[in-house]
Amino acid sequence: MDDLLSPAFRALSARLGQDPLRVQGPGGNTSIKSGDVMWIKASGTELADAVTHPIFVAVDRDAAKAEAAEAGDGSCKATVLDPTNDLRPSIETTFHAALDWQVVAHTHSIAVLVHAISPEGRRIAAGKLAGLPVVFVPYAKPGLPLTQEILARVTDETQIIILENHGLICTGNTVEETARIMDEVEDRLAMPVLDHPPLPDGPQMPGFERVSESWMAFDQRICDMARAGSYYPDHVVFLGPALPSTDNAGDPPALLVPDKGVYLRARATSSQRAMIRCLSDCLSRLPADWRATPIGTTAEAALLNWDAEKYRQALAARS
Secondary structure (H helix, E strand, O other): HOOOOOOOHHHHHHHHHOOOOOOOOOEEEEEEEEEEEEEEOOOOHHHHHOOEEEEEEEEEEHHHHHOOOOOOOEEEEEEEEHOOOOOOOOOOOOHHHHHHOOOEEEEEHHHHHHHOOOOHHHHHHHHHOOOEEEEEEEEOOOHHHHHHHOOOOOOOOOEEEEEOOEEEEEOOOHHHHHHHHHHHHHHHHHOOOOOOOOOOOOOOOOEEEEEEHHHHHOOOOHHHHHHHHOOOOOHHHHHOOOOOOOOOOOOOOEEEOOOOOOEEEOOOHHHHHHHHHHHHHHHHOOOOOOOOOOOOHHHHHHHHOOOOHHHHHHHHHOO
């Protein structure tokens, strides 16, 4: 059964996971299927480890497709083929199962996010991707709600899915085809890093580390954006809503203090560090005349109170 997990598939998964401009920490997922068996990255694991660690779990594809059609809760926990495997399938297993392509790869590409968090960016991305089999999908909570939004828009020919305020999905009938399509999207949507002044010195804070992403605190436009809300799910999951400026009773993992810096709590996890870099990488490429639209407080609350994401947070906290 594990013959599906070819060296090429593992290598692609690892390549995506090891590139912070495509995947950050435990984000993103890949799958490969044949007949009624699908292997997919397990929740809380990292694509970067695809070659060296057992990060994939086999599921009954037909059962997962049934959950995509709302014949279940969408977690796909009951679809795992090996009852001795204690890994959970990715929270996004349903759309992987429902898409009729052998290989599906989902990333939180910085190039895509810069466009996908902005109304102007999405319009421009549509032009840049003209001629490719692409659809744009409005923001939805990851899992079953997102799967339903995807299935309402894709056709049999769709191989590129731009997820508003979330990321990228590419598909193909081979690993090579999927990689080629994904690289084409990356090339077309690549955005330069905008100039910003050298990072000045700033005060330290007890219990926190001042990080190199502190430049955001000295750019008023970026500072306002970073404190206005969250722009994609994994920011909420690992850093909480937006970036607060004070160390309040909520025990935030990160702070953005205007004109002083960005601070990570000393016990910050590798996932939290990855997400601070993700925000910096994204906002440092956002053109001055593009707006950025947060997912909103209702969407943030739905993520913070979700058992599936609490499980992923718990696994990430071990690293």
